[in-house]
Amino acid sequence: MANAAALERRDRAIVTLAGVAPDLDGLGALPELLTRHSAHPLDWFSRYHHVLGHTLGFELVVTGAAFLLATRRWKTAALACVTFHLHLLCDVVGARGPDGDQWPIPYLLPFSRAWQWTWSGQWALNGWQNFAITGAALAGMFYLAWSRGYSPLEMVSPRADAAFVAALRERFGAGKVGAPPRPARQPAGLKEGDE
Numbered sequence: 001m002a003n004a005a006a007l008e009r010r011d012r013a014i015v016t017l018a019g020v021a022p023d024l025d026g027l028g029a030l031p032e033l034l035t036r037h038s039a040h041p042l043d044w045f046s047r048y049h050h051v052l053g054h055t056l057g058f059e060l061v062v063t064g065a066a067f068l069l070a071t072r073r074w075k076t077a078a079l080a081c082v083t084f085h086l087h088l089l090c091d092v093v094g095a096r097g098p099d100g101d102q103w104p105i106p107y108l109l110p111f112s113r114a115w116q117w118t119w120s121g122q123w124a125l126n127g128w129q130n131f132a133i134t135g136a137a138l139a140g141m142f143y144l145a146w147s148r149g150y151s152p153l154e155m156v157s158p159r160a161d162a163a164f165v166a167a168l169r170e171r172f173g174a175g176k177v178g179a180p181p182r183p184a185r186q187p188a189g190l191k192e193g194d195e
């Protein structure tokens, strides 16, 4: 999704992070695991996963943050909104727990409990479908990195990303696509157009 429009590196990162943001509510898994056998176990994962982050309320927070942080605000916020919902859709379609729990998505929270999204055809989180989709997504990522000259690695290290792209182009050739050269790196900190 971050590649759906011509966006700067920073805005692409915002769109990508919006897609994983819902699972922030799964961070309670760590304290829950660590305190499992203690006298006062914390059930933060069981209690909050999907209830805090996989909701319209959090979606508004994420899209709002994307709007404020982005350089191209409207486009980035719109794509962040789409990736966020894509995450929810994928959870409904293919994230059945090992115990068979469907993890219904209470989409309208905190405004209403009326909707609890589930799908009877939901496959398991470790189902073959997810491996197939992951394989296809990786292949797509490799292709985009090769043709456009950047990959999600850019969020971690632009230098590692450049090395990755160079390796791909050395292996698979670079001529045909006619990719434009990488745009000059923006200095860290505020850029023109930021506020």
Ligand SMILES: [Zn+2]
Binding pocket: 022, 023, 054, 087, 091
């Ligand atoms: Zn999720």
